[in-house]
Amino acid sequence: MEKLELKYLERLSQLYPTIAKASTEIINLQAILNLPKGTEHFLTDIHGEYEAFSHVLKNGSGSVRRKINDVFGHTLNEQDKRSLATLIYYPKEKMELIKKTEEDIMDWYKITLYRLIEVCKEAASKYTRSKVRKALPPDFAYVIEELITEKSDLTDKEAYYEQIIETIITIGRAEVFIIALSEVIQRLVVDHMHILGDIYDRGPGPHEIMNKLERYHSLDIQWGNHDIVWMGAAAGQTTCIANVIRICARYANLDILEDGYGINLLPLATFSLIHYKDDPCSCFKIKGGNDLNPAEISLQMKMHKAISVIQFKLEGQLLMRRKEFHMANRALLDSIDYANGTIRLDGKEYKLLDSNFPTIDPDNPYELSSEETLVVERLTSAFTNCEKLQRHMNLLLKKGSLYKVYNNNLLYHGCIPLNEDGSFKAVDIYGKKYKGKALYEVLEAYVRKAFVAIDENEREKGKDILWFIWSSPGSPLFGKQKMATFERYFLAEKETHEEKKNPYYRLLEDETVINRIMREFGLEEGCAHIVNGHVPVHHAAGESPIKCNGKVLVIDGGFSKAYQKETGIAGYTLIYNSWGMILAAHEPFTSAEDAITRETDILSDSILVKRSMIRKTVEDTDNGRKLKENIEELKALLAAYRSGTIIEKE
Structure with a gap:
């Protein structure tokens, strides 16, 4: 030996x-090897839509309803099944309604407890007793374990179990026990969750989503481009900070920063009112913001423009400092003719829709004014010293990565940068060329350096790479020729707004290309899948999320309300259980109140992606x-x- x-x-x-x-x-x-494989739940591009996200977690993208069907089959009608499912999702709220209408509440408690116990048994059946025990609430762990491990053929203990139920009801603990059982079922129907990026931006509740993820029992996260820019902001990278604030301003979500994270925006607001006092800022309209009054909208438009100008200056400084990013063509402020209000792009002259730039020195357009410098310094301090934001970003670092191979599935948010012929595109990262898997790995290493590197130079390179990942054509999370933020604000000509996608998206149906990607990441081509999000699937136009004969699953279907007019649905989620893969297309979520009172569920359509004739076990x-x-x-x-x-x- x-x-x-x-x-x-x-x-x-x-x-x-x-x-x-x-x-x-x-x-x-x-023995564990022979248990059924645990259920995996895949979500992507949540974009701050907390209520819809929370509901999908509660229903496990239909997993709870499938358990109810497995247990009760045709013994319960559809109305009773729907009521039971709603109770499991929202036990406290649903019981408040039921108590107002139910004539014999004690009998309802008894029937409901028996039903919940049966569903809980089914949900727990694929786990060891030890694992189930760890999922149980301490106050009821012993009682629940006794009830869900009851054997149906042991008639000699029937009175024992009935007495437990009767006692729970008579001592006034039925409601809290129903809540406990419902939460256990929610916990057990999904063994592990994958978040394929873009928790942040557009929607109003990313901080609430992160709070929920902090408490989730088992998950991994593949960073999206919007997550990366928030990570950059938390690390103190000023261009990322400006981007984060600009996007929050554009979608009327500044309260995420102020109320959600306690970041003081008063310096920016004061600066905006001084320098853009008489400027209507009409190119910087707010998307959403229906609850804002005219004065609030006017202020946010001014803040929107102020932070945008600061962003363009900071990005220009960064691109001059990091020539190795090969993005000098995206520093646009020195291409403006400030006297005539025009800009020259790609050899063509365009008239600017807005030429009021009170803080730009035409001779040195990328230099921050003294007031802008003070605003940036105070914002940087606010981001880097926000305990809650740092805690959330730490969760992204601990649970996150740029890609993950899990149970023979390759998970990532965006794309694998490709050349036109489908070969892997080589990208320059600080003087060295990387492609394919190596590109993902070097970028991830630099992301982590932004937070943990001792060497200050390496830490700064890590911070700057976060912005690179956010907006570079060579980034696997961006995957477009350019980010046309400036053009969309200042130019009417639509051709300047075009953001040409990487060939990856055109080649998603090419099996030769997809097989090459799978081999690059060590996957078995015959039974593996690529799962990614980032680009919404236009369901309403007939586009399918299933590509390349089932080898690629693009599961961004418009969780964000901003995309739902384009996609026609409110997102896809994917379930991978012991019998196969199920892709769920969701209806737009109205409200938790509507789901409780009308017993609506947002699952609208399920597509069987893959069915296994032999049930997969933990061994697989x-x-x-x-x-x-x-x-x-x-x-x-x-x-x-x-x-x-x-x-x-x-």
Whole structure:
């Protein structure tokens, strides 16, 4: 036996100090391998839509309703199934309504508790008792475990279980017990969740989504471009800070910064009122903001313009500092003829829709004014010192990555940068060329350096790469020739607004290209999938989210309300359970109140992507492979005990 192997086995013996304990663990792990595979839940491009996100978490994209159908089949009518599902999603609120109309509430409690126990049994059936026990609320753990482990054929204990139910009701604990059971079901129907990026921007509640994710039992996150720009802002990268504030201003979401994160925007507001006092800022209209009065809209438009000008200045400074980004053509302020109000782009002259730039020095257009410098300094301090924002970004760092391979599925938000012929595009990152998987890995390394690098130069390179990922043509999260922010604000000509996509999106149906990507990331071509979001699928126009004969699943269907007119739905989610993959298309979510009172669910249509004739078990998963490795290591430990190489400790 090699010295290194012996040292490892000696350490393992500290956890399993006897033949009996090592043997018991082998038996336990071998049994787990034969349990059904846990359900995975995939969501992407949530864009701050907290209420819709929260509802989808509660219903598990239809997983709760499927459990109810599995348990009750035709023994309950559709109305009763819908009522039971709504109760599981919103137990406290639903019971308040039921108490107002139900004549015999005690009988309703009894019937409901029995039904919930049966659904809970079904949801818990694919897990070990130990795992289920950890998911139970401490106050009711023993009682719930007793009830959901009841065997239907043990009639001699029937009175025992009935007495538990009766006692729960008579001592006035039925309602809190129903709430506890409902939350356990929500917890157990999904074993692991994947968020494929863009938690932030557009919608009003990204901070609330992050609060919820902090408490979620098992998840991973693939960063989206909008998440990355917020990470850059939290790291103190000033161009990212300006972008974050500009987007919040554009979508009437400045209260996310002020109320959600406690970031003081008064310096920016004061600056805007002074320098854009008489400017209507008509090119900087607010999207949404129906609750704002005219004065608030006027102020936010001024703030919108002020931060946009600051952004263009900061980006110009960055591009002059980072010539290796090869994006000098996106520094546009020195292409403006300030006297005539025109700009020259690609050899053509255009008239600006707005030529009032009171803070720009035409001779040095990228230099911040002294007042702008003070505003940026105060905003940078506010972002970097916000405890809640830093905590949320830390969650993105701990649970997140640019890509993930999980159970033979490749997950990422955007694209793999490609050349026109479908080959991997080489991208220059600080003087070296990277492509394919290596590009993802070097970019991720620099993202982490922005937060943890000791060397100040490496930390600054990491901060700047966050903006690069946000807006560079070579970024796998942006994937377009340019970000036409300036043109969309200042030019009427639509051709200047075009943001040409990377060839990846044109080649999604090309099996040769997709197989090449799968091989690059070590996937088995025959049964693997690529799952990504970023570009909304136009469901209303007949576009399918299933590409390349099922090998690629694009699951951005418009979770954000800003996209729903284009897509015709309110997002896709994907469920991967032990029987296969189900893609769910969602209806627009109205409100939690509507879901409770009318018992509506936002699941509108389910598409079976893949059906397995043989139910997948834990053995077929990545975790199963790790468990099998653990079993082999424990078998080696048993052999060492039995040969006398290692002595039992007890």
